[in-house]
Amino acid sequence: xxxxxxxxxxxxxxxxxxxxxxxxxxxxxxGEVHGFLGPNGAGKTTTLRVLLGLLRADAGTVRLxxxxxxxxxxxxxxxxxxxxxxxxxxxxxxGGEVIDLLGRLRxxxxxxxxxxxxxxxxxxxxxxxxxxxxxxxxxxxxxxALASDVELLLLDEPTSGLDPLMEDVFRQVIREERDHGRxxxxxxxxxxEVEALCDRVTIVRGGRTVETGTLLELRHLARTSIQAELAAxxxxxxxxxxxxxxxxxxxxxxxxxDAAALEDALRALTTAGVxxxxxxxxxxxxxxxxxxxxxxSDTAGSGSAxxxxxx
Amino acid sequence: MNILTGTxxxxxxxxxxxxxxxxxxxxxxxxxxxxxxxxxxxLFPDAASRQHYADASAANSGFTALYGPLNGSSxxxxxxxxxxxxxxxxxxxxILAVIRHTRTEEESGRRxxxxxxxxxxxxxxxxxxxxxxxxxxxMGAILALAMVGQHLPAAGSVALGAQFAAAGWVFxxxxxxxxxxxSGAGSARGLAIVVLGVAYLLRVVGDLSAQSGGPLGWxxxxxxxxxxxxxxxxxxxxxxxxxxxxxxxxxxxxxxxALSARRDVGTGLLPARLGPAAGAPGLRSPLALAWRLHRGxxxxxxxxxxxxxxxxxxxxxxxxxxxxxNQAMKDIFAxxxxxxxxxxxxxxxxMGLLGLIAAGYAIQATLRLRTEExxxxxxxxxxxxxxxxxxxxxxxxxxxxGPAAALAVAGLTTGLVHGLNTGDVGRELPRALGAxxxxxxxxxxxxxxxxxxxxxxxxxxxxxxxxxxxxxVLVSLVGAALQLSHWLLDVSPFTHxxxxxxxxxxxxxxxxxxxxxxxxxxxGLSGLRRRDIPTV
Numbered sequence: 001x002x003x004x005x006x007x008x009x010x011x012x013x014x015x016x017x018x019x020x021x022x023x024x025x026x027x028x029x030x031g032e033v034h035g036f037l038g039p040n041g042a043g044k045t046t047t048l049r050v051l052l053g054l055l056r057a058d059a060g061t062v063r064l065x066x067x068x069x070x071x072x073x074x075x076x077x078x079x080x081x082x083x084x085x086x087x088x089x090x091x092x093x094x095g096g097e098v099i100d101l102l103g104r105l106r107x108x109x110x111x112x113x114x115x116x117x118x119x120x121x122x123x124x125x126x127x128x129x130x131x132x133x134x135x136x137x138x139x140x141x142x143x144x145a146l147a148s149d150v151e152l153l154l155l156d157e158p159t160s161g162l163d164p165l166m167e168d169v170f171r172q173v174i175r176e177e178r179d180h181g182r183x184x185x186x187x188x189x190x191x192x193e194v195e196a197l198c199d200r201v202t203i204v205r206g207g208r209t210v211e212t213g214t215l216l217e218l219r220h221l222a223r224t225s226i227q228a229e230l231a232a233x234x235x236x237x238x239x240x241x242x243x244x245x246x247x248x249x250x251x252x253x254x255x256x257x258d259a260a261a262l263e264d265a266l267r268a269l270t271t272a273g274v275x276x277x278x279x280x281x282x283x284x285x286x287x288x289x290x291x292x293x294x295x296x297s298d299t300a301g302s303g304s305a306x307x308x309x310x311x
Numbered sequence: 312m313n314i315l316t317g318t319x320x321x322x323x324x325x326x327x328x329x330x331x332x333x334x335x336x337x338x339x340x341x342x343x344x345x346x347x348x349x350x351x352x353x354l355f356p357d358a359a360s361r362q363h364y365a366d367a368s369a370a371n372s373g374f375t376a377l378y379g380p381l382n383g384s385s386x387x388x389x390x391x392x393x394x395x396x397x398x399x400x401x402x403x404x405x406i407l408a409v410i411r412h413t414r415t416e417e418e419s420g421r422r423x424x425x426x427x428x429x430x431x432x433x434x435x436x437x438x439x440x441x442x443x444x445x446x447x448x449x450m451g452a453i454l455a456l457a458m459v460g461q462h463l464p465a466a467g468s469v470a471l472g473a474q475f476a477a478a479g480w481v482f483x484x485x486x487x488x489x490x491x492x493x494s495g496a497g498s499a500r501g502l503a504i505v506v507l508g509v510a511y512l513l514r515v516v517g518d519l520s521a522q523s524g525g526p527l528g529w530x531x532x533x534x535x536x537x538x539x540x541x542x543x544x545x546x547x548x549x550x551x552x553x554x555x556x557x558x559x560x561x562x563x564x565x566x567x568x569a570l571s572a573r574r575d576v577g578t579g580l581l582p583a584r585l586g587p588a589a590g591a592p593g594l595r596s597p598l599a600l601a602w603r604l605h606r607g608x609x610x611x612x613x614x615x616x617x618x619x620x621x622x623x624x625x626x627x628x629x630x631x632x633x634x635x636x637n638q639a640m641k642d643i644f645a646x647x648x649x650x651x652x653x654x655x656x657x658x659x660x661x662m663g664l665l666g667l668i669a670a671g672y673a674i675q676a677t678l679r680l681r682t683e684e685x686x687x688x689x690x691x692x693x694x695x696x697x698x699x700x701x702x703x704x705x706x707x708x709x710x711x712x713g714p715a716a717a718l719a720v721a722g723l724t725t726g727l728v729h730g731l732n733t734g735d736v737g738r739e740l741p742r743a744l745g746a747x748x749x750x751x752x753x754x755x756x757x758x759x760x761x762x763x764x765x766x767x768x769x770x771x772x773x774x775x776x777x778x779x780x781x782x783x784v785l786v787s788l789v790g791a792a793l794q795l796s797h798w799l800l801d802v803s804p805f806t807h808x809x810x811x812x813x814x815x816x817x818x819x820x821x822x823x824x825x826x827x828x829x830x831x832x833x834x835g836l837s838g839l840r841r842r843d844i845p846t847v
Contacts, residue, residue, distance in 0.1 A: 049690075056842075074698045090688060096589045101595065105696060126588045
């Protein structure tokens with residue numbers, strides 16, 4: 001069995017003059033939950049559609065479950081389930097009918113799992129699809145995908161219409177899927193969800209991969225913020241290369257520090273004598289915002305190189 | 312905020328969205344009667360021949376059913392009578408236009424987005440009605456000017472224009488009411504079209520009864536279509552009938568407003584029913600899904616074709632009565648039909664018309680592919696273990712067998728009714744059925760054209776496919792009269808269909824047309840295999 005469920009290298013996709021994907025890289029290992037992050041228009045949905053063989057890649061290599069997603073589309077689709085970001089259903093079919101139809105078209109549905117998921121997601125399958133809200137349409141697609149016996153789940157912002165209660169159910173279900181050895185590619189905007197669920201994360205922007213790795217590795221790239229109350233003013237802290245935004249207020253000190261300089265900075269603090277210390281690890285939000293800022297675009301290439309090197 | 316705030320902006324939105332469609336029907340229907348003016352002038356140059364034709368036609372129940380009563384023998388009266396079915400078409404168009412801009416908007420959720428801006432509660436309804444009513448008036452004005460341009464009396468020309476506009480007005484308002492009742496645009500359309508059909512049938516029964524001196528003539532006065540005919544353009548105009556039209560339109564529009572005020576956005580007054588909690592065991596293939604998506608359409612078309620077959624079959628025998636013993640008239644009709652027997656010529660023409668209508672169904676069914684793609688509903692199916700060709704084939708099954716079944720139904724009912732009239736079902740049934748079925752290769756060429764467009768240039772497929780049908784309709788309706796070049800006539804596949812019954816049946820053109828249809832379809836499917844989905 002392959003160790004990589006998805007491997008994309010240098011993927012390029014253009015729509016007329018628009019370059020939707022511009023050399024995107026993405027690797028998803030078998031059995032992991034992989035977070036796929038990026039602002040609107042970054043190319044997440046386009047990437048998923050290429051993986052489904054709906055769009056044809058202009059350049060780059062794409063491997064999906066050891067196959068070519070364009071050539072082997074129908075055989076590969078038996079082994080995966082997809083939840084689109086924009087779920088539109090046939091208005092005159094009931095939710096239950098849509099679930100059964102999509103499951104059967106995929107090659108089969110676990111009846112018990114279907115029943116259990118309907119209960120957990122609190123979805124009435126008798127309603128006609130035209131009467132469902134966005135969240136309920138998403139639940140229909142989720143139940144159809146999760147009740148299918150497949151190796152890989154491709155989820156495109158699956159919780160954007162769910163309420164917090166359902167979001168919680170979704171997280172539990174995805175953890176169960178991972179425990180059953182399924183691979184999940186989760187495109188999402190909800191950082192807390194990605195932090196809670198994902199083993200590894202890829203951040204894309206403008207059709208390129210700007211960051212990829214485990215959350216720990218990504219944190220390593222960001223700065224930790226430190227607040228300390230000291231016995232005496234610190235010496236040499238301001239001169240340390242990895243220390244930023246230093247603010248000294250008598251014996252109180254606040255600064256951000258790169259992961260590489262953390263040790264030196266702490267040594268400088270202990271030399272002065274530490275009375276109290278608060279350290280905050282970088283949140284995913286900070287990582288995310290750093291890359292989403294237009295100013296951050298120049299660092300895009302080097303960021304992923306560092307991530308590779310730091311492994 | 313006023314309940315009509317923002318109507319102006321929404322009117323502009325409708326005009327922008329319908330900038331092609333609306334001028335098309337307004338102008339096309341407005342100038343269509345011009346073709347009748349020139350052909351009647353050519354056929355009946357003097358008052359005596361017109362009088363003879365009018366006497367025979369006015370007594371013909373088949374014509375009365377189709378066109379309505381004939382009120383005189385002037386060119387204007389004949390043109391008005393011959394254009395008697397157009398008000399029904401106008402009614403259909405305004406129904407579709409109003410529902411497209413009210414219930415369809417609501418069903419798609421766009422109404423909600425618009426409604427959250429500075430837009431009054433009734434602005435959407437008001438804008439849809441206003442544009443459609445004004446478009447109907449413009450169409451009437453174009454028609455009146457065109458008729459005056461042909462040196463027909465001004466008063467009659469204005470009345471004829473008013474007749475067309477009247478049909479547009481009443482059924483625009485009917486569409487507005489229907490749009491409030493159901494939560495789905497499809498069922499709203501169905502409801503309004505049933506009202507249109509009932510209005511037409513009331514008119515037919517009433518007029519036929521009046522023609523034979525029966526007691527049911529008053530039924531025509533229950534029908535807005537009947538009112539349109541009773542304006543009597545060119546033959547003692549009854550202007551006061553227009554007051555009925557305006558009053559009914561106003562009542563219906565106010566009813567629509569009242570209904571709209573009593574309900575929530577997105578819901579209808581008729582409750583939505585629950586569906587099954589699980590899919591039936593058979594719901595497991597793309598074809599099963601396509602059946603769910605196409606069956607309502609199929610049933611409607613089969614019913615429509617059955618009714619058309621009944622009408623054509625019922626009229627056929629009386630076509631021979633029109634001319635009676637007059638040799639000159641017989642010659643004229645024989646020349647018109649291009650075949651020896653009048654009835655056969657009529658049946659051949661009727662079946663050609665059915666073929667064009669069936670092509671409309673074939674295109675509609677084929678373009679479901681495009682709708683599914685553009686609404687992103689093709690995506691979850693294609694993301695399952697269903698290949699593109701299998702998905703396309705599931706819909707194309709209905710674009711082929713749907714029109715085939717509809718033509719068969721029409722052929723059978725025509726043959727059956729006509730055969731019962733002549734007392735020889737055994738002869739007429741197979742002849743009418745054969746005449747209906749030979750249309751199929753031409754229908755398939757147009758469907759194949761739609762498939763080719765869908766596969767190669769999906770963004771142009773809707774406009775292109777309907778443009779193709781429009782060309783064929785124009786060639787069939789006015790091509791011979793306008794003496795277009797042979798090249799242009801040959802473009803339409805219907806030109807090559809044998810004119811049976813009566814004419815010679817040759818298999819060669821049918822085979823060639825079928826091959827062209829297959830080639831176009833194959834071209835489209837190979838394009839579909841290569842292109843991006845969705846292309847929106």
